[in-house]
Amino acid sequence: MKPTGQSAVFGRRKEPHTVIIARGNEIRHFTIRPWLAAFIGSALAAIAIGYLLATSYLVLRDDLIGATTARQARMQQAYEDRISALRAQVDRITSRQLLDQQLMETKVSELLARQTQLSQRHGRLGPILERAENEVGDTPAAVDTATKPDEHAEITGTLSQAPTYSVASLSAGDTKPFSLWSTRSDPLDNETAADRADKLFVSINASLKAIENQQLTRITTLADNAYKNADAISQALEAAGLPVDADLDKNDVGGPLVPLDSSLIFDSKVKELDEALDALDQVKKEARKLPLTNPAPGRSVTSPFGVRTDPILGTAALHTGMDFRAPIGMPAKVTAAGVVTKAGWNGGYGRMVEVDHGNGFATRYGHLSEIDVTVGQKLAAGDVIGKTGSSGRSTGPHLHYEVRHNGEAVDPLRFLAVGKKVAQYL
Numbered sequence: 001m002k003p004t005g006q007s008a009v010f011g012r013r014k015e016p017h018t019v020i021i022a023r024g025n026e027i028r029h030f031t032i033r034p035w036l037a038a039f040i041g042s043a044l045a046a047i048a049i050g051y052l053l054a055t056s057y058l059v060l061r062d063d064l065i066g067a068t069t070a071r072q073a074r075m076q077q078a079y080e081d082r083i084s085a086l087r088a089q090v091d092r093i094t095s096r097q098l099l100d101q102q103l104m105e106t107k108v109s110e111l112l113a114r115q116t117q118l119s120q121r122h123g124r125l126g127p128i129l130e131r132a133e134n135e136v137g138d139t140p141a142a143v144d145t146a147t148k149p150d151e152h153a154e155i156t157g158t159l160s161q162a163p164t165y166s167v168a169s170l171s172a173g174d175t176k177p178f179s180l181w182s183t184r185s186d187p188l189d190n191e192t193a194a195d196r197a198d199k200l201f202v203s204i205n206a207s208l209k210a211i212e213n214q215q216l217t218r219i220t221t222l223a224d225n226a227y228k229n230a231d232a233i234s235q236a237l238e239a240a241g242l243p244v245d246a247d248l249d250k251n252d253v254g255g256p257l258v259p260l261d262s263s264l265i266f267d268s269k270v271k272e273l274d275e276a277l278d279a280l281d282q283v284k285k286e287a288r289k290l291p292l293t294n295p296a297p298g299r300s301v302t303s304p305f306g307v308r309t310d311p312i313l314g315t316a317a318l319h320t321g322m323d324f325r326a327p328i329g330m331p332a333k334v335t336a337a338g339v340v341t342k343a344g345w346n347g348g349y350g351r352m353v354e355v356d357h358g359n360g361f362a363t364r365y366g367h368l369s370e371i372d373v374t375v376g377q378k379l380a381a382g383d384v385i386g387k388t389g390s391s392g393r394s395t396g397p398h399l400h401y402e403v404r405h406n407g408e409a410v411d412p413l414r415f416l417a418v419g420k421k422v423a424q425y426l
Contacts, residue, residue, distance in 0.1 A: 100197070107201045114208050121215060121266060128274060132222045135277050135284070136229060212266075219269045226276035229425045230283045240418040242290060243359065284426055291335035291363045291412075292419025292426075293381060295401045296324035296388075302398060305411040320409035321364065321402035326388040328397045332365050333382050335401075335415075340377045340385075349400065350392020353385045366400035367391050 017037075020029040237243070303323035326332075334355050341362070342354035349366035353373060356362050369389020373379065390397040403412040 104197055107197075111201070111204055111208065114205075114212075118208065118211060118215075124270060125215070125219075128270065128277070129222075131277055132226065132273065135280050136222060136225050216266065216269050219266075219273050223269070223273040223276040226273070226280040230276070230280040233280075233283045233287050233422045233425050236418050236421045237287060237290070240414050242415070242418060243286075287422055287426060288381065289336060289358055290361060290415060290418075291357060291403050292415050292422065293333075293335045294416055294419070295333055295335050295363075295365065296326050296330070296399050299324040299326050299399075301325075305409075305413060321366070321400050322412045324399045324401060326397060326399045328369050328387070328389045330388045330399075331384045332368060332386050332388050332399055334365075334379050334385050335363055335381065335419075336361075337380050338362075338378075340373045340375050340379065343371050343373050343375050343377075343385075345392075348393035350394060351386070351389070352392075355379060355385070360406040362404045364400075364402040364404065366402070367394045367398060369397075 017032045018029050019032060020027065022028075301322055302325045303319055305319060305322055307318055332353075336355075336357045338355040338357040340353060341356045342352060342364075344351070346352040346366070349364065351368040351371050352364055352366045353368065353371055354362055354364045365385055367388070367390055368386040369391060370387040372384060372386045379385070388397060388399045394400075401412055403410050403415055
């Protein structure tokens with residue numbers, strides 16, 4: 001059995017805290033539970049911490065705002081710097097593209113100007129090349145020694161065709177010329193559009209330059225050939241002792257060297273060709289005035305010019321012409337252009353026609369069976385003057401042909417030999 005005092009102390013229960021409020025006759029008391037005390041303490045601690053945090057925020061707010069503003073300013077500056085760099089890069093690309101475009105436009109303008117110049121040259125070359133083709137012709141002297149015999153026709157034929165040039169089509173290696181105008185470059189190729197355009201322009205320029213050089217070369221060739229033909233005719237006439245009134249000396253040249261641009265060179269070459277054609281035309285006119293053609297082509301000569309035995313008397317006599325074997329009724333043709341001065345019976349000539357060719361030269365056609373022209377009639381080379389026969393002092397049908405210079409008979413064979421040499425040039 002436990003002691004009474006010990007049992008009372010050991011078994012006593014702990015009473016909760018009680019708050020007693022006395023006001024006059026009223027007494028109130030509250031019992032405070034442990035959990036309520038903990039809740040109130042926690043609330044007070046939270047309020048204190050919140051107050052401290054709010055106070056710290058109010059104190060440090062300016063520093064936080066300043067730091068945030070500075071960070072935003074740095075980010076904005078970085079963005080602005082990046083934008084400026086991109087804008088500068090875009091400006092550089094745009095400037096380069098504008099420069100490339102200006103260069104392209106300049107080059108295109110130059111090429112179009114050259115194309116227009118070549119077209120204008122063709123307009124000037126057309127008539128003179130047609131004249132050159134008619135004057136020079138396809139003769140051995142008109143053929144360049146470095147070409148084939150039939151290339152002269154190609155020379156005149158090529159230059160007589162209207163040249164057509166296309167800025168895009170002159171580049172044989174580019175199948176997509178319009179892509180060259182794009183400002184975008186091929187990702188698989190390091191060449192830019194300007195580089196490809198430069199290559200195209202170089203190709204076009206080379207093509208136009210080749211055409212220009214070809215024109216100048218052909219003009220020079222035609223001029224040289226015209227001078228060669230004129231020289232050949234003049235030398236043949238002079239060798240036969242026949243007069244020729246033509247100044248072909250183009251070797252007496254001199255003076256200071258003055259460089260010429262392409263247009264002046266072209267004008268000079270065209271002028272040279274025109275002068276050569278004028279010289280050739282002058283020589284041809286002079287040669288055509290002479291009786292150089294055969295009055296009876298394909299017919300044999302029965303009696304030459306000079307002293308012979310007279311067929312009727314049997315004595316030596318001067319034969320003032322040539323006799324060509326010809327049947328009665330064969331057309332007799334005049335050997336050069338001229339005017340009929342006699343047409344009728346003329347003693348031993350029988351029926352005779354005399355034609356004046358100018359410069360003191362005249363031809364006679366005797367023993368005709370028929371006369372088909374009248375005095376004063378103008379004739380062209382090859383016109384029929386009558387028909388062959390055996391009228392007058394003749395022993396058989398033939399054509400008696402004479403050439404006279406200032407009234408004196410000269411050997412027709414000399415004229416016929418020259419005519420055979422220069423026929424290819426006339």
